[in-house]
Amino acid sequence: xxGVIQSPRHLIKEKRETATLKCYPIPRHDTVYWxxxxxxxDPQFLISFxxxxxxxxxxxxxxxxxxxxxxxHSELNMSSLELGDSALYFCASSLGLRQSGNTIYFxxxxxxxxx
Amino acid sequence: xxxxxxxxPTLSVQEGDNSIINxxxxxxxxxxxxxxxxxxxKGPQFIIDIRSNMDKRQGQRVTVLLNKTVKHLSLQIAAxxxxxxxxxxxxxxxxxxxxxxxxxxxxxxVIA
Numbered sequence: 592x593x594g595v596i597q598s599p600r601h602l603i604k605e606k607r608e609t610a611t612l613k614c615y616p617i618p619r620h621d622t623v624y625w626x627x628x629x630x631x632x633d634p635q636f637l638i639s640f641x642x643x644x645x646x647x648x649x650x651x652x653x654x655x656x657x658x659x660x661x662x663x664h665s666e667l668n669m670s671s672l673e674l675g676d677s678a679l680y681f682c683a684s685s686l687g688l689r690q691s692g693n694t695i696y697f698x699x700x701x702x703x704x705x706x
Numbered sequence: 707x708x709x710x711x712x713x714x715p716t717l718s719v720q721e722g723d724n725s726i727i728n729x730x731x732x733x734x735x736x737x738x739x740x741x742x743x744x745x746x747x748k749g750p751q752f753i754i755d756i757r758s759n760m761d762k763r764q765g766q767r768v769t770v771l772l773n774k775t776v777k778h779l780s781l782q783i784a785a786x787x788x789x790x791x792x793x794x795x796x797x798x799x800x801x802x803x804x805x806x807x808x809x810x811x812x813x814x815x816v817i818a
């Protein structure tokens with residue numbers, strides 16, 4: 592079965608550069624979530640979208656922005672990168688407002704290393 | 707405040723034994739709970755979920771128990787195998803399009 596696809600899988604950037612991560616949800620899923628996971632940490636919620644509109648916002652820095660496009664894929668844009676932004680960034684998707692059986696599935700993540 | 711946490715950061719079990727991983731949550735409004743397994747460098751993999759109108763749910767070799775009275779969740783893995791070695795997270799949220807809140811993971815190590 593198709594899963595959540597993230598790209599790139601690995602990314603190395605220098606401080607103050609920008610980076611863009613992409614997420615392609617499971618087909619027919621209309622909700623996308625972004626999480627950040629530092630080394631040895633639990634995933635921290637950044638932001639989510641439902642039907643191309645922001646649905647919730649977590650601990651996303653002002654330097655980051657995201658959007659969901661008409662085909663439901665999402666992009667996380669990160670600017671003025673800092674060393675502390677080095678982490679594994681996960682995208683997850685689900686179908687609609689959470690209702691019975693609408694599990695949230697995660698992608699394999701994008702490793703961002705800021706040097 | 708809202709928090710989901712685990713009692714133990716690490717758990718070591720002998721291959722073939724049963725494993726029990728615990729989780730405590732504090733938001734009594736949470737009505738949906740999920741256990742995820744995360745292997746090194748990989749994304750969280752859905753294991754099993756349970757809704758607040760249930761107190762037990764079984765899957766293949768896994769059972770989740772929910773005790774709403776004490777806000778406790780557990781994951782039981784039967785006949786633990788080396789492939790079960792990973793970090794296990796519980797996560798919770800409420801009805802509606804709210805994001806999952808993850809607890810601190812428990813690292814399960816299976817000793818062959």
